[in-house]
Amino acid sequence: MPVELYLDLHSQPCRSVFIFAKINQIPFQYKAVDLAAGENHAEEFGKVSQIRKVPVLKDGDFILTESVAILQYLARKHGTPHHWYPADNLEKCARVDEFLSWQHTNIRTNGSKVFWFRGVLPVVTGAPVPKEKMDAAVEDLNLSLKIFEDKFLQNRPFVTGDQISLADLVGIVEIMQPVATGLDVFEGRPVLSAWRDRVKKEIGLEVFDEAHKVIMNVDSLPQIFENKGLPEFLKMKIQKMFN
Amino acid sequence: MSLEIYLDLFSQPCRSVYLFAKKNNIPFDHKNVSLFDGFQYSEEFGKINQLRKLPAIKDGDFCLAESVAIMIYLAEKFRTPDHWFPADLRKRARVNEYLSWQHTSIRMHGAKIIWFKVMIPNLFQTEVPKEKMDATIENLNIALHFFEEKFLQDKPFIVGDQISLADLVAIVELIQPLGAGMDLFETRPKLKAWKERVRETLGAELFDEAHRGILSIQEHVKTMDASGLAPLKAKILKYFLS
Numbered sequence: 001m002p003v004e005l006y007l008d009l010h011s012q013p014c015r016s017v018f019i020f021a022k023i024n025q026i027p028f029q030y031k032a033v034d035l036a037a038g039e040n041h042a043e044e045f046g047k048v049s050q051i052r053k054v055p056v057l058k059d060g061d062f063i064l065t066e067s068v069a070i071l072q073y074l075a076r077k078h079g080t081p082h083h084w085y086p087a088d089n090l091e092k093c094a095r096v097d098e099f100l101s102w103q104h105t106n107i108r109t110n111g112s113k114v115f116w117f118r119g120v121l122p123v124v125t126g127a128p129v130p131k132e133k134m135d136a137a138v139e140d141l142n143l144s145l146k147i148f149e150d151k152f153l154q155n156r157p158f159v160t161g162d163q164i165s166l167a168d169l170v171g172i173v174e175i176m177q178p179v180a181t182g183l184d185v186f187e188g189r190p191v192l193s194a195w196r197d198r199v200k201k202e203i204g205l206e207v208f209d210e211a212h213k214v215i216m217n218v219d220s221l222p223q224i225f226e227n228k229g230l231p232e233f234l235k236m237k238i239q240k241m242f243n
Numbered sequence: 244m245s246l247e248i249y250l251d252l253f254s255q256p257c258r259s260v261y262l263f264a265k266k267n268n269i270p271f272d273h274k275n276v277s278l279f280d281g282f283q284y285s286e287e288f289g290k291i292n293q294l295r296k297l298p299a300i301k302d303g304d305f306c307l308a309e310s311v312a313i314m315i316y317l318a319e320k321f322r323t324p325d326h327w328f329p330a331d332l333r334k335r336a337r338v339n340e341y342l343s344w345q346h347t348s349i350r351m352h353g354a355k356i357i358w359f360k361v362m363i364p365n366l367f368q369t370e371v372p373k374e375k376m377d378a379t380i381e382n383l384n385i386a387l388h389f390f391e392e393k394f395l396q397d398k399p400f401i402v403g404d405q406i407s408l409a410d411l412v413a414i415v416e417l418i419q420p421l422g423a424g425m426d427l428f429e430t431r432p433k434l435k436a437w438k439e440r441v442r443e444t445l446g447a448e449l450f451d452e453a454h455r456g457i458l459s460i461q462e463h464v465k466t467m468d469a470s471g472l473a474p475l476k477a478k479i480l481k482y483f484l485s
Contacts, residue, residue: 050389051344051389062333062336064336064340065344066339066340067343068339069336069339069340069342069343072335072336072339073332073336076332077332090316090319090320091305093315093316093319094305094307094312094313094315094316097309097315097316098307098309101310101312101342101346102294102309104343104347105347105351136485147293147294150293151294
């Protein structure tokens with residue numbers, strides 16, 4: 001029986017799981033969870049995961065949250081090519097773990113914040129985010145990108161060296177988030193751009209574009225909110241998140 | 244000794260690495276450094292960890308940051324008992340799940356308590372607005388709810404009958420607010436029982452030794468020379484208060 005993957009491709013960690021499963025031909029049932037409509041707060045989804053976040057993996061009676069854990073689980077269970085998570089090479093594997101740990105409160109936090117400030121909050125509140133808050137968020141994102149280039153990538157093709165790994169996959173989906181709001185972080189960053197092109201090529205343009213289709217149409221968010229009516233509790237939660 | 248571990252036991256992730264290495268009798272050169280002296284900004288340390296954070300290890304030529312990555316590396320290299328990072332697919336997934344989730348929940352909100360109550364007021368003579376403190380406590384309570392209801396449930400330890408990296412990473416974060424006099428275990432009997440179990444399993448003496456510094460920080464901070472931190476004041480305030 002194929003695993004169930006609960007996903008909303010607006011979410012970065014959902015994209016990394018989606019891409020990984022697709023390119024490794026891991027059979028799965030796509031269970032859509034519409035975050036903008038607050039579906040993760042519905043009773044039904046609460047039975048899948050009380051934390052009410054996506055992605056979630058359901059493998060028979062085994063339910064797993066957290067994209068990093070899901071990716072590592074799928075890699076091992078399906079015996080995907082070693083380069084994704086090189087368990088046979090202690091130091092390379094440590095490099096992947098190092099990035100997967102660091103990214104939570106750096107590139108992920110800062111990329112998400114810029115996405116919310118540019119693409120979501122103005123729609124929800126009807127007003128742009130104050131300039132100094134926006135500038136600070138972009139500054140933090142720039143710092144994360146600099147660290148990514150200087151420490152994690154350096155002059156290597158990929159984070160661990162010659163081959164793509166989970167680190168590059170998680171990295172690219174997080175960096176694409178602010179890009180989706182029209183902030184081209186690749187401009188003026190030739191090293192980062194070259195890495196992005198390499199990663200896209202390894203993933204395959206078709207799967208990459210499929211995964212990023214909804215987020216790259218984030219201009220349609222106002223339409224989505226208008227059509228579905230953003231639940232009140234979601235409006236409050238969003239405002240609280242970034243105060 | 245070829246393995247150097249850079250630690251300041253004020254830091255939660257430093258304590259988990261320290262406890263793991265000591266408990267498993269992993270031979271290492273304990274490089275005791277001070278975050279408050281700004282050692283992490285020295286040229287010397289920059290060569291070991293560009294991220295300029297602790298903990299960090301230098302194993303021969305190999306340098307590594309991030310406590311989660313460090314402990315997994317040490318567990319594999321020194322072949323520590325299986326229960327720390329179980330080979331079983333599902334058990335390992337449960338450990339990985341907790342290690343991932345905790346960054347932006349327990350760790351993120353728990354870390355702020357001591358800075359808000361002790362460090363910022365004493366080192367920078369700055370009062371933290373009440374609503375910031377209240378919001379942090381609310382977020383921490385939500386995280387604790389999930390910790391008990393989803394991760395621990397009615398098991399002795401997070402993964403089941405035996406301690407793992409998940410419990411170790413959790414305990415050092417949950418002790419941190421105690422340094423500010425905030426006892427998260429007081430009103431949570433299940434959590435308290437788990438804490439005692441973890442402390443006993445690690446060895447009470449070792450556990451208490453690792454936490455001696457943080458538990459006496461309220462006294463120590465009064466005589467601390469914070470001049471090393473002055474250049475970082477703006478950055479620290481921005482990080483914790485924005």
